[in-house]
Amino acid sequence: MNQETSLVATLPSTPRGARAARALTVAQLAERKLPFEDAxxxxxxxxxxxxxxxxxxxxxxxxxxxxxxxxxLRIEVSDTRREFEPAAACGAPDPEAESGRGLVLVSALASRWGTDLGPTPLKTVWAEMDLASPISSDRGFHDPVDQYPVPHDA
Known part of the structure; x- marks a missing residue:
C-alpha cells in the first residue's frame, strides 16, 4: 500500500490542543479537496x-x-496513559450517562479502529476511513414517523 504521511503534530493535552487537532485535520483534507467532516x-x-x-x-x-x-485515511492519536486502553467493543452507552459515546461514534464513522501499545507508556488509538466511499448522509438513522403508514383518507 502506497502511503503518505501528511501530518505529524505534537499538541498540548488540553481542550485547546484537541480543538487544534480537529482544525489541522480539516485544513489538511480540505487542501487536498478530500471530504473532511467525518474525519x-x-x-x-x-x-x-x-x-x-x-x-x-x-x-x-x-x-x-x-x-x-x-x-x-489512517488517523493515529497517541498519548502516554497506556493503562487507560479503550474498550475493544463498543456497546450501547448508558442512556443516563453524560459521556461515553465517543468510541461508538468512531466505530460508526470509521471502517475499522483499534489500539496499538508502543514502548511503555505509549498508547496509540487509530482509525481508518475510506474517503472515496462516504457513508450515506442519513448514517442509518431514520425519522420514526416514517415507520407509520400514511392514512389514505388524509
Whole structure:
C-alpha cells in the first residue's frame, strides 16, 4: 500500500490542543479537496479522549494522518496513559450517562479502529476511513414517523 504521511503534530493535552487537532485535520483534507467532516469528527473524539483519559501533566499527545491510495485515511492519536486502553467493543452507552459515546461514534464513522501499545507508556488509538466511499448522509438513522403508514383518507 502506497502511503503518505501528511501530518505529524505534537499538541498540548488540553481542550485547546484537541480543538487544534480537529482544525489541522480539516485544513489538511480540505487542501487536498478530500471530504473532511467525518474525519474531523473522528479526530475530535480521539483527541478528546487523549486529553481527558490520556493526559499526564507535562506530556503532550500526538496526531498523525496517513493518506493511502483509494484514498484511505489512517488517523493515529497517541498519548502516554497506556493503562487507560479503550474498550475493544463498543456497546450501547448508558442512556443516563453524560459521556461515553465517543468510541461508538468512531466505530460508526470509521471502517475499522483499534489500539496499538508502543514502548511503555505509549498508547496509540487509530482509525481508518475510506474517503472515496462516504457513508450515506442519513448514517442509518431514520425519522420514526416514517415507520407509520400514511392514512389514505388524509
Amino acid at each position: 474531523a469528527q473522528v479526530v475530535a473524539e480521539l483527541a478528546a479522549n487523549a486529553v481527558t483519559h490520556g493526559r499526564v501533566r507535562g506530556r503532550d499527545f500526538r496526531l498523525v494522518l496517513h493518506l493511502a491510495q483509494g484514498p484511505t
